Amino acid sequence: MEQGIIINRNTKAIRDSLKNAGIQPSASRMAIASFVWNTDSHPTAEEVKIEVEKAFPTVSLATVYNTLNLFVEKGLLKEVQDSNQRSVRYDCNTTPHFHFIDEATGQMMDLDPEVLRISPDLSKLGAEFKIREIEVTLRGRKMGTPQDKVKQK
Amino acid sequence: MEQGIIINRNTKAIRDSLKNAGIQPSASRMAIASFVWNTDSHPTAEEVKIEVEKAFPTVSLATVYNTLNLFVEKGLLKEVQDSNQRSVRYDCNTTPHFHFIDEATGQMMDLDPEVLRISPDLSKLGAEFKIREIEVTLRGRKMGTPQDKVKQK
């Protein structure tokens, strides 16, 4: 259940992907990267800060934002909407997939792209539309999930 | 091009839909409803205020928010994400449809549900998922749109 930061696992792989993307692998960037790439929880910046702080108590929220924005810019991370549509969450899964949001808990999870088949009828759309991506979010309930982790306003 | 509020058109129809939804049709609610139901621009609360103010100079931003939230609660309006993911837009089209966001202008427009066919493979999803809605947003460019209306940060 506890996630924590896996500082010593794959450190080299993470360092390399940062370098590959043209990002200097500073200590705080490594700590942030280690967390976001070892969770499937689609954390907010605040949540990233709370986790990273455990390993790296001096990290500032500004650095967390700077770093996450940098990762997004370099294509290592994707921004996704929070269920409340008022804050941003970060998704380290940059391969095509869909999202499911449990409306009772607010939890967002990835869905295999196999669960939906999308067939665009471009003739109906008109040639003036150049589509870069299609974002799909399913909303509903995931049954059998205990609601002990519910965090709602 | 100018939108404005069409106070005298459909006033009765609007009054009736408010009443139907159990909402007292006060003057400010009527003005807000008249605007949001006569535009396809998916306005933000701020944009609603600016328009409604023209007909109703004393309306407060708090009332705009109260009213829009009330309309959402009663199912007359839907919240949708702004392209910047930091503010909320309101969509008076409550029938099934998709959205297209022009990434150069930020403009959101409705798409006919015919342009995409979505076939969920529920067997792949698992019975514990109860889907209430599927939200689909296409992002890209709409060519041939002059960028004179671009409003970006």
Place this chain on the structure above:
DNA sequence: AACTATACTAGAATAATTCTAATTAATCTT
């Protein structure tokens, strides 16, 4: 070691939204 560029920090600023408490307007009872 000195120089330069980059990264990081605390705290201020901004933007969107909600909250609070007071005021006004409507509706209800007689």
Place this chain on the structure above:
DNA sequence: AAGATTAATTAGAATTATTCTAGTATAGTT
């Protein structure tokens, strides 16, 4: 129609998420 009750509206404060600013630290280069 007067008074009582309830609902709607307001201005402004508070809250939340995010970005900006300007100073400080760190790392990389000569």
